[in-house]
Amino acid sequence: MSAWQELRGLNTRFVRMLALTAMLFVAGGLEISSKGAVADSDLWWHLSVGNWIVQHHTFPHTGILSRTAADRPWIAYSWGFEVLLSKAYSWFGLVGVGLLSLILQLGIVYSLFWTLRRISGRFWAAWLMTLVGFYAFHGDMVPRPMLFTILLFTIEASLILVAHRSGDLKRLYWLPLLFFVWSNFHIQFFYGLFLITLLTALVGAQQLATRLHLESPYLLPPVLRVGPLLCITAACFLATLVSPYSYHLYQVGFRYLHGNAFHSFYGEFAPLDFRNGAHYVQLLLTAGAFFAVGRQRKVDLFKLAMLLVCTLVGFRASRDAWFICIPAMACVADSLAGGAEQEEFETLTHQGVVAAIVIVLLFLMSRNYDYTDAGLLRAASLRFPAKAVAFIRQNQLPGPIYDTENWGGFLMWATPEYPVAIDGRTELYGDDLEFRYMQVLQGSPFYASDPDVRTAHVLLVERLSPLSWRLEADPRFQLVYQDPIADVFVPLAR
Numbered sequence: 001m002s003a004w005q006e007l008r009g010l011n012t013r014f015v016r017m018l019a020l021t022a023m024l025f026v027a028g029g030l031e032i033s034s035k036g037a038v039a040d041s042d043l044w045w046h047l048s049v050g051n052w053i054v055q056h057h058t059f060p061h062t063g064i065l066s067r068t069a070a071d072r073p074w075i076a077y078s079w080g081f082e083v084l085l086s087k088a089y090s091w092f093g094l095v096g097v098g099l100l101s102l103i104l105q106l107g108i109v110y111s112l113f114w115t116l117r118r119i120s121g122r123f124w125a126a127w128l129m130t131l132v133g134f135y136a137f138h139g140d141m142v143p144r145p146m147l148f149t150i151l152l153f154t155i156e157a158s159l160i161l162v163a164h165r166s167g168d169l170k171r172l173y174w175l176p177l178l179f180f181v182w183s184n185f186h187i188q189f190f191y192g193l194f195l196i197t198l199l200t201a202l203v204g205a206q207q208l209a210t211r212l213h214l215e216s217p218y219l220l221p222p223v224l225r226v227g228p229l230l231c232i233t234a235a236c237f238l239a240t241l242v243s244p245y246s247y248h249l250y251q252v253g254f255r256y257l258h259g260n261a262f263h264s265f266y267g268e269f270a271p272l273d274f275r276n277g278a279h280y281v282q283l284l285l286t287a288g289a290f291f292a293v294g295r296q297r298k299v300d301l302f303k304l305a306m307l308l309v310c311t312l313v314g315f316r317a318s319r320d321a322w323f324i325c326i327p328a329m330a331c332v333a334d335s336l337a338g339g340a341e342q343e344e345f346e347t348l349t350h351q352g353v354v355a356a357i358v359i360v361l362l363f364l365m366s367r368n369y370d371y372t373d374a375g376l377l378r379a380a381s382l383r384f385p386a387k388a389v390a391f392i393r394q395n396q397l398p399g400p401i402y403d404t405e406n407w408g409g410f411l412m413w414a415t416p417e418y419p420v421a422i423d424g425r426t427e428l429y430g431d432d433l434e435f436r437y438m439q440v441l442q443g444s445p446f447y448a449s450d451p452d453v454r455t456a457h458v459l460l461v462e463r464l465s466p467l468s469w470r471l472e473a474d475p476r477f478q479l480v481y482q483d484p485i486a487d488v489f490v491p492l493a494r
Contacts, residue, residue, distance in 0.1 A: 016123050016346065017354055020113070023127060024358045027109045027134060028102055032366050035379035037098035040142040042424045043085075044384075045409030047097065048416065049076050050086030059244040063428045065412045067400050067419035068452055074428040075245045077252050080184040081145035094376040101143035102362070108141065108151050109134055112326065115158035117345070120333035129329045136281040137322040145186035150322050152182045156192050157330050160199055164302060165334065167223035169232070172196075176235040183240035183249060190253050191313075191323060195306065196236055200229040202302050220298040255427055273318075282321050286311055289328035292335035303331050384410040385486035388460055392418075392481075392488065402456035404441055404465075411460070421452050441467050448476065459489040 031037065045065075052064055053076065060076050063069035076082060088096035112133060116126035141147060156178060159171045175196060182189040204226040209215050241247060274280060286307070293303045306327050314324025346354075369375070380386060385407055392401075392415070399418045403411055408423025422429060422437050429437075440447045443466025447453055459477070461468045468487045471477045481488035 013346075013350065017350055019124075019127055020346070021354050021357050021361075023113070023131060024106055024109060024354070025361050028106055028358065028362045029365055030138070031098075031102050031105055032362060032369050032371050035098070035369075035371070035376055037101040037143045038094060038376045038380040039383055040144065041384075041406045041409050043097070043143050043409065044411075044413040045423045045425060046078065046082050046144065047085050047089060048409065048412035049079075050082030050084070051089075051413075051416075053079060053083055054086050054090075063425070065416065065419055066421075066423065066425075066428065068421050068433065069428050070419065072428055072430075074425065075248055075252060077187045077245065077249055078145035078185060079244065080181075081148060081186065085143075093373040094380075095371065095373055097143065098371065098376060101147070104143075104147040104151060105141050106358075108147065108154065111151055111154045111158075112329070115154055116329055116333040118158060119161060119330060120336040122336055123346075125336055126333065129333065132281060132285065133325050133329050136278050136285060136325045139278060140319055140322050146188065146319075148182065148185040149188040149191065150326075152178055152185075152189075153192055153195075153323075154326055156195060157326055160195060161330050161334060164199065164222075164224065164300075165337075169224060169228050172229075172232050175232055176239040179236045180239040180242055184243045187249060187252055189240060193236060193240070194309070196229075196233050198305060198309070199224075199302055200226065200233045202305060203229055206301065218299060220296070220300045222302075252427060278321070279318075282314070282325055285325055285328040285332075286314075289331040292332045296335070303334075307331065380410075383485070384414075385460060385483075386410075386414065387483050388481055388486035388488050389414045392458060392460070395480075397480075397488075397490065398457045400456050400458075402453055402459040402461075404460070404462055405437060406462075407460065421456070441465065443467055443470050445470075448474070457490065459491075461487050461489070463487050 037043070048065055049060070053059060059079055061073065063072045063074045085097060085100060088100045090096075092099060109130060113126055113130040116129050117123060120126055137150075140150070156175065159174060163169060163171045179189060179192065182192060203222040203224050206215065206219065206222050207226050210221070215221065240249065243249065274283075289307055293300060293307065307324075310324045310327045314320050314322075365371075370378075377386065389411065400421070401411065401415075401418045402421045403423075405422045405424060408420040411418060411420050412423060422433070426434060436450065437452075440450050440453060441461070447467060447470060453459070459471060461471065463482065463485055471487070471489045472479055475492075477489045477491055479487060480490050
């Protein structure tokens with residue numbers, strides 16, 4: 001090899017390391033600059049439930065920390081994430097919460113890049129698709145247990161697609177362990193079970209068709225055997241039962257499928273409306289994946305079926321955009337493999353250098369953006385009623401409190417001595433309570449007759465909300481505190 005070729009090789013490795021560093025730094029920098037870790041309303045109830053589990057050394061089976069649904073059945077189906085969140089908070093305060101969110105987000109970005117890199121064999125194609133995918137579903141990457149689902153789904157998709165292409169089942173032996181972890185961290189492990197079940201069912205159907213001499217010349221024949229796949233799939237299902245709640249996790253999943261309140265009221269459950277650029281990128285990724293699969297001489301039935309189902313789910317709820325983006329990018333990456341000579345992969349040393357540089361850069365950035373406990377609390381105070389809570393505690397206003405759903409989780413964390421009226425656990429409260437609360441918060445003329453309003457001694461509502469306007473005009477209630485985001489009312493003598 002000439003000196004010029006050696007220099008060119010070093011330059012190529014240097015440029016790739018620089019590009020990888022820039023991608024991870026941008027992903028982490030967005031989290032630090034926005035302080036997004038404390039901006040999500042569900043974060044607080046997850047943290048409060050984790051604190052409860054750690055404090056009581058047991059797992060809840062009813063609606064803890066709620067006064068209106070305390071006796072209703074409820075399980076902490078994301079208990080692993082919640083305990084991890086609680087520990088991060090106890091060790092490092094709100095900075096620990098931010099670090100956990102940051103690590104998971106960077107893990108998702110890197111695992112997506114590595115998946116696309118391994119499948120396609122091309123660095124720049126994987127790098128570019130990772131950036132596009134990150135833009136497409138970055139809005140889903142809030143500090144919730146869903147981050148574990150996105151991370152583990154990416155890993156599973158990588159294992160399945162590589163095994164499906166090579167015929168090597170050994171990669172799939174890791175799946176039961178993956179599902180054991182997954183089922184203890186987030187209820188959406190069902191999405192992962194769908195993927196391995198779909199593969200097994202289609203391989204079995206194609207092998208049966210072959211035995212009956214009904215195989216199609218237009219379909220790519222499977223290279224995996226259905227017998228071992230059935231064993232692996234069964235082991236995955238059994239692994240999900242190794243949790244404090246066993247088969248009850250499936251009951252929760254079934255209730256989620258049949259609930260209506262959250263689909264009616266929450267924007268994240270609404271279908272794509274194409275009012276922002278990310279939705280168009282998701283559409284282009286999906287179209288590109290169908291084109292990549294359809295242009296092949298023989299169609300891969302598993303990829304086609306996977307894309308069809310993932311498209312229906314991913315376009316139905318905007319928060320599940322990742323569910324179509326990841327398989328779509330993986331299919332595009334797979335179509336790029338095998339053409340030219342495979343590029344040399346980055347070594348562990350190169351990856352370690354990139355990780356070290358990213359850590360140093362993000363640490364320096366965090367110092368400039370006041371990424372401290374105080375800074376994160378100030379950021380949270382812009383969205384949640386921290387000042388109003390301080391007023392309630394300083395004046396020792398008696399409970400119970402009537403709160404809004406977006407603030408219920410924050411109150412669970414900030415004032416655990418006051419059980420909340422409602423919070424983000426939609427499956428706990430059910431459609432009946434959800435609809436009733438929504439009607440009251442939207443200023444229903446019958447708000448005063450609501451049983452939870454009548455029994456409340458403090459009403460903490462969003463400033464300038466329909467309910468706030470009605471309470472301010474109602475002589476039966478007195479406004480005792482007001483700030484730019486919150487109003488506190490107390491009922492006069494009843």
